[in-house]
Amino acid sequence: MQVYRIAKQKYIKDLTGIGAKTVGGRWNPKGVAVLYTSTTAALSTLEVLAHLPAAYFPDDMALATITVPDELITTIDIKKVPDNWNKIPVPIEVQNYAMHWIIEEKYLGLMVPSIIIPMEQNLLVNPLHPEFHQVKLLNIEPFSFDTRLLK
Secondary structure, eight states, X not given: OEEEEEEETTTTTOOSOHHHHHHOOSSSOTTOOOEEEESSHHHHHXXXXXXXXXXXXXXXXXXXXXXXXXXXXXXXXXXGSOTTTTOSSOOHHHXXXXXXXXXXXXXXEEEEEOSSSTTSEEEEEOTTSTTGGGOEEEEEEEEOOOGGGGO
């Protein structure tokens, strides 16, 4: 599966999940490394915009195309996720929910719904999984936000 990630150019090659480990994320508590990617470049754009301060458009961004083997990906059963999975701020039980997937190490990737567009999906990648070496960085290209997005 091809997935996408937008980050500052100086960090775009870093697939260690250190950003999510440092601050925590929707699906991981602080201290646990997870690489967040999106199934489309458009969703990746929205996910980044959701975390930027209003009217802030960094000009040193890049878009990475990454591949993860399909057979090492599973999908979260939304019926088993805590009902408050999409609340802001993220509830701790949601952050802890994916810990079973991380600890189990059965799958390298976990498909989860986007809070922005729940019918769209993000792919979480476990950088500590024994098969992480199969994740490949296919392409990196400069990326800039269209300033009309925050008019």
